[in-house]
Amino acid sequence: MEYIISQILVAVSILMTIFVNFIKVERKTILVCQIIVNLLYGTHNLLLGATTGGLINFLAVILLIIYSQKGKIKWLSTIYTPVLFSVLFVATALISWQNIFSILPVAGSLIFAVAFWQDEEKQIKLLYVINTLLWFIYAVVSNSFVAAIGQALIGISLIVYLIFGTKYEKAVNHFNIWMKQKFAKGKKE
Secondary structure, three states, X not given: OHHHHHHXXXXXXXXXXXXXXXXXXXXXXHHHHHHHHHHHHHHHHHHHOOHHHHHHHHHHHHHHHHHOOOOOOHHHOOOHXXXXXXXXXXXXXXXXXXXXXXXXXXXXXXXXXXXXXXXXXXXXXXXXXXXXXXHHHHHHXXXXXXXXXXXXXXXXXXXXXXXXXXXXXXXXXXXXXXXXXXXXXXXXX
């Protein structure tokens, strides 16, 4: 039963991540979505017995909450903040070490710490591709095939957005304008 619940949690988080990857969003939206995603992933990993991954996901939630204050609180806006979290990620991996694969979530999280410190959406998404690859491998060795498939889809959605993002944005904008015009005509009639 725990396995099924873990797979449902990770499926929801994957769908949420893919949705955010395919649309242009502000950094704040990405951070809020990632808080929810990491809560779900952390629970998923703990249910599977992937302790290092779970603890790192929960630490990532704290990181994201603090990163959301970047620019608002001066002492949190220094380079020391991502450095501190990088040290905490490594310490978490050392404390919860299970096997050689425990290095994957910590390496991914070091990239995660740098990615989400960025202000530009494209920089965040580009670095997140590497993070996704590491978590994909961790999902496979943790026997979470839904997570593995999801990480692959997340990586693909990030790459597609990075390659076609501006063309996609223009198509969505044209569609939205067309819909507004269509509904505006319907109201006049």
